[in-house]
Amino acid sequence: MERLLRRWRSFSGPLLSRCPPSQPPLCRAYHHPPGRVKRLALSRFFQPQNLREDQVVGLESRVSELTCKSHRLMLQTGLIHPAGPGCYHYLPFxxxxxxxxxxxxxxxxxxxxxxxxxxxxxxxxxxxxxxxxxxxxxxxxxxxxxxxxxxxxxxxxxxxxxxxxxxxxxxxxxxxxxxxxxxxxxxxxxxxxxxxxxxxxxxxxxxxxxxxxxxxxxxxxxxxxxxxxxxxxxxxxxxxxxxxxxxxxxxxxxxxxxxxxxxxxxxxxxxxxxxxxxxxxxxxxxxxxxxxxxxxxxxxxxxxxxxxxxxxxxxxxxxxxxxxxxxxxxxxxxxxxxxxxxxxxxxxxxxxxxLSTEECIRWPRLLAPYQVCLIPPKKGSKEEMAIEPMETLYDNIAEALPQLQGEILLDDRTHLTIGNRLKDAKKLGYPFVVIAGKRALEQPCHFEVWCQNTEEVVFLPKQGLLDLLRKVQGH
Amino acid sequence: MERLLRRWRSFSGPLLSRCPPSQPPLCRAYHHPPGRVKRLALSRFFQPQNLREDQVVGLESRVSELTCKSHRLMLQTGLIHPAGPGCYHYLPFxxxxxxxxxxxxxxxxxxxxxxxxxxxxxxxxxxxxxxxxxxxxxxxxxxxxxxxxxxxxxxxxxxxxxxxxxxxxxxxxxxxxxxxxxxxxxxxxxxxxxxxxxxxxxxxxxxxxxxxxxxxxxxxxxxxxxxxxxxxxxxxxxxxxxxxxxxxxxxxxxxxxxxxxxxxxxxxxxxxxxxxxxxxxxxxxxxxxxxxxxxxxxxxxxxxxxxxxxxxxxxxxxxxxxxxxxxxxxxxxxxxxxxxxxxxxxxxxxxxxxLSTEECIRWPRLLAPYQVCLIPPKKGSKEEMAIEPMETLYDNIAEALPQLQGEILLDDRTHLTIGNRLKDAKKLGYPFVVIAGKRALEQPCHFEVWCQNTEEVVFLPKQGLLDLLRKVQGH
Missing domain, CATH: 3.30.930.10 (Bira Bifunctional Protein; Domain 2)
Structure with missing residues (x-):
């Protein structure tokens, strides 16, 4: 019996490797290059968004059930999805x-x-x-x-x-x-x-x-x-x-x-x-x-x-x-x-x-699903050159501030304008939204930072941003 | 309305303090002195233990259900308690x-x-x-x-x-x-x-x-x-x-x-x-x-x-x-x-x-509910003087090894002999059991350390113990 088990154990390697060897996935990679921080890319999230009001109403059987703001906002932003009367799927956020x-x-x-x-x-x-x-x-x-x-x-x-x-x-x-x-x-x-x-x-x-x-x-x-x-x-x-x-x-x-x-x-x-x-x-x-x-x-x-x-x-x-x-x-x-x-x-x-407005979710800061959302410029725009610095910024924050591990999202839907993505980010209520706009191409580069819980917008160089985020408790 | 709410907010203080002011609890303190690491004392745990085999059988309606080792051991050590056929209370460990x-x-x-x-x-x-x-x-x-x-x-x-x-x-x-x-x-x-x-x-x-x-x-x-x-x-x-x-x-x-x-x-x-x-x-x-x-x-x-x-x-x-x-x-x-x-x-x-023997639970190391159990000597024994050093050891480990936060138990049931408590500790399968026995009164003081997953017993001074535990991943 013991011998058999040892044999099996030694098989488990070959067994697993009998499956076809790993190839680049056909769609988009979910494995990150080794030696780099894994970036959380918004485009890969299961996060139904941007439902219009009438679509949201259609999800529930009776319009009268939608008389409350949190219910409507949570449906619109894909936080929940109805499964039956009084029963909801809780989605990843x-x-x-x-x-x-x-x-x-x-x-x-x-x-x-x-x-x-x-x-x-x-x-x-x-x-x-x-x-x-x-x-x-x-x-x-x-x-x-x-x-x-x-x-x-x-x-x-x-x-x-x-x-x-x-x-x-x-x-x-x-x-x-x-x-x-x-x-x-x-x-x-x-x-x-x-x-x-x-x-x-x-x-x-x-x-x-x-x-x-x-x-x-x-x-x-x-x-x-x-x-x-x-x-x-x-x-x-x-x-x-x-x-x-x-x-x-x-x-x-x-x-x-x-x-x-x-x-x-x-x-x-x-x-x-x-x-x-x-x-x-x-x-x-x-x-x-x-x-x-x-x-x-x-x-x-x-x-x-x-x-x-x-x-x-x-x-x-x-x-x-x-x-x-x-x-x-x-x-x-x-x-x-x-x-x-x-x-x-x-x-x-x-x-x-x-905490929310009629249009935008606001979270108790400690409960926000993600603390920081980074919005690089649109592909093909004048600021396009700032896309890569934004990815570097992601890695810099992740390395400098380990307490924010897993708390930073990159909104990589660069086929959309900054404005459209900012609208989503406001709706979802990330405490900090960082935008690489025109001033990201200045020397030194400046990022536009929306502190949504305090309703402030500031322009900060990288170091200033790191100092600001250093005070944020991720989890 | 806003004014009313502000008023209420200011009331919530007095309201809570209308309850009788905090006195020393009548039984045993669950609040730890300020400025000190909170010690997890085994005597305060809800952890039914030491059930004899016949008592365990009595918990389930049919003896035939107890034909498996993990089931018997988990009942005996108070890891689970039956709630109905195929339904269990999962207890704290x-x-x-x-x-x-x-x-x-x-x-x-x-x-x-x-x-x-x-x-x-x-x-x-x-x-x-x-x-x-x-x-x-x-x-x-x-x-x-x-x-x-x-x-x-x-x-x-x-x-x-x-x-x-x-x-x-x-x-x-x-x-x-x-x-x-x-x-x-x-x-x-x-x-x-x-x-x-x-x-x-x-x-x-x-x-x-x-x-x-x-x-x-x-x-x-x-x-x-x-x-x-x-x-x-x-x-x-x-x-x-x-x-x-x-x-x-x-x-x-x-x-x-x-x-x-x-x-x-x-x-x-x-x-x-x-x-x-x-x-x-x-x-x-x-x-x-x-x-x-x-x-x-x-x-x-x-x-x-x-x-x-x-x-x-x-x-x-x-x-x-x-x-x-x-x-x-x-x-x-x-x-x-x-x-x-x-x-x-x-x-x-x-x-x-x-992993377990017939008598003792053994855990995958990463899943053990607590990594370390400290057993001070019995009250009234010759080694009684080592009770306090053991409490100090607890604090030293907790301060030196933050990754073990919440992972260290003090078996403060000092009305029991070391032998009886060691028997419990073996049954529960803590990866590391540290005993203050005779050699704890030597200069330098030595602790008896049972590494239960590797079945080794060693005597170590405080620094050696800290070096050993430094390698342990708490959670």
């Missing part, structure tokens, strides 16, 4: 932005002791019946049966799964608590009215954290810890948020807060007291009492898109699954829980909704 | 290993021009009926209906989805091809006999790539390119693999290869000719012909676990969805496709199956 966001969420969750796991989407009906949520969630649950007629739902959230997982750890000691466990996975919810693109979908990515503590007091501290981490995340993203007292809904528990991005298209109405700082989702207030329940001050309303939700659960779930730890007195005791959601794909879309 | 594997796959796929996207799990029955696979796959498909009685399956693979997505790109030019699009997502397959843990599950992670070319010749070159990338991946992982001619099954097409790890528990029988190097899955051969179909040489058989599968599809799918590009003559023409799978969770389990 979106995947890059999402992976950056997930990395930031990982950092914040792990900074407070969070440990990442991954639970199945197929959730046994038995667990959901045990908490009564099979009935309670009703048609919002996607339900199915396997080949043995066993019933499942596609998890919209995982309180049942994780509480029963924790219950299986029979020797959990108070010394090990708190545990903060989280995942970033696809969730499913059969929304009656999916709309606004990624803002209200039926299949979406969510970060859900579940915490386990040895007392109500400790659980409240953990609750504050997670809320602070959420605040830090939105601060790093540069997104203004509001945290309001919220209803517990089908999740349950005794305390809950929502994190909202204030947006007119938001489906929640939020209220704030200018006197004492009280904030709430109006659904938590008595509609007959128009004033602040804390100080009787005047309340002002706005709309918000919910991007995060926190719940103090107490023993609601641990009592169902008998999820216990051994306390300092050596006695079993129910764990105190919290759960904490962040809508990953929803944060992406909401950020675009907040 | 597994998620770390999986994220490392996915990063390597991303590197290899992007090196050949692959672009990452992400398609929904909910796949419309309409698409699957168009190719006839709704019927063909039958009970292997998890099927469900939404609240409007629209039918879906949970995608086991995405040929239909991506071919119809590509068909929507009406102006695809031959200049843009090839496109190599891939995703790493959860897949679903209602296996009649899920078993062997992650080796044959019903919900699992898969990398699936789909390629689009402008001619059969170009598509064959792309096919070779992807196969070569697969070979490089397994080489980097240090996993011996066999590539064999394979049946096309329900995916279809005209050419197919499987990548196998040779393993006795494998469900496929592979055959190789010692004369000409021909290899095949026996299901592709005429059972009446015992000799090599190429040279009539003698064939030898072995078992293998399939970890990758490649298909040349031709126009099987593009002809159904009318997926065309504009060729050099300006005429629409059907794209030539290939599809390429890698079982992500299956590679993890198969690698553990190949």
């Amino acid at each position: 979106t995947v890059r932005a999402m992976e950056k966001l997930i990395r930031m969420i990982d950092q914040e969750m792990q900074a407070i002791g969070g440990q990442k796991l991954d639970m199945p989407s197929l959730c046994s009906a038995k667990l959901w019946r045990a908490t009564g949520r099979w009935q309670l969630m009703g048609k919002e649950l996607f339900q199915l049966q396997d080949r043995h007629n066993k019933e499942y739902c596609l998890g919209p959230t995982h309180e049942e799964a994780i509480t029963s997982l924790m219950a299986s750890q029979k020797t959990l000691s108070y010394r090990q608590l708190p545990h903060l466990l989280y995942q970033v996975t696809r969730k499913f919810r059969d929304e009656p009215r999916p709309r606004f693109g990624l803002l209200r979908g039926r299949e979406f990515y969510m970060k859900d954290m579940y915490t386990f503590d040895c007392s109500a007091e400790a659980a409240h501290q953990t609750y504050d810890l997670v809320c602070d981490a959420y605040g830090r995340l939105f601060d790093r993203l540069g997104l203004r948020f509001v945290r309001v007292q919220a209803a517990v809904g089908s999740i349950g528990g005794t305390m809950s807060h929502e994190f909202h991005l204030p947006l007119n298209i938001g489906e929640d109405t939020l209220t704030a007291c200018s006197n004492c700082g009280f904030t709430a989702n109006v659904e938590t207030l008595d509609p007959k009492q128009p004033n602040c329940p804390v100080c009787q001050g005047k309340l002002a309303e706005t709309k918000g898109v919910e991007v995060g939700h926190t719940f103090y659960l107490g023993t609601k779930y641990s009592s169902v699954f008998n999820t216990e730890f051994i306390n300092a007195q050596g006695k079993p005791s129910l764990v105190e829980m919290g759960c904490y959601g962040l809508g990953v794909t929803r944060i992406l879309a909401a950020a675009i909704e907040v | 597994t998620v770390r290993a999986m994220e490392k594997l996915i990063r390597m796959i991303d590197q290899e796929m992007q090196a050949i021009g692959g672009q990452k996207l992400d398609m929904p799990s909910l796949c419309s029955a309409k698409l699957w009926r168009a190719t006839g696979r709704w019927q063909l796959m039958g009970k292997e498909l998890f099927q469900l209906q939404d609240r409007h009685n629209k039918e879906y399956c949970l995608g086991p693979t995405h040929e239909e989805a991506i071919t119809s997505l590509m068909a929507s790109q009406k102006t695809l030019s031959y200049r843009q091809l090839p496109h190599l699009l891939y995703q790493v997502t959860r897949k679903f397959r209602d296996e009649p006999r899920p078993r062997f843990g992650l080796l044959r599950g019903r919900e699992f992670y898969m990398k699936d790539m789909y390629t689009f070319d402008c001619s059969a010749e170009a598509a064959h070159q792309t096919y070779d390119l992807v196969c070569d990338a697969y070979g490089r991946l397994f080489d980097r992982l240090g996993l011996r693999f066999v590539r064999v001619q394979a049946a096309v099954g329900s995916i279809g097409g005209t050419m197919s290869h499987e990548f196998h790890l040779p393993l006795n528990i494998g469900e496929d029988t592979l055959t190789a000719c010692s004369n000409c190097g021909f290899t095949a899955n026996v299901e592709t051969l005429d059972p009446k012909q015992p000799n090599c179909p190429v040279c009539q040489g003698k064939l030898a058989e072995t078992k293998g676990v399939e970890v990758g599968h490649t298909f040349y599809l031709g126009t099987k799918y593009s002809s159904v969805f009318n997926t065309e590009f504009i060729n050099a003559q300006g005429k629409p023409s059907l794209v030539e496709m290939g599809c390429y799978g890698l079982g992500v969770t299956r590679i993890l389990a198969a690698a553990i199956e190949v």
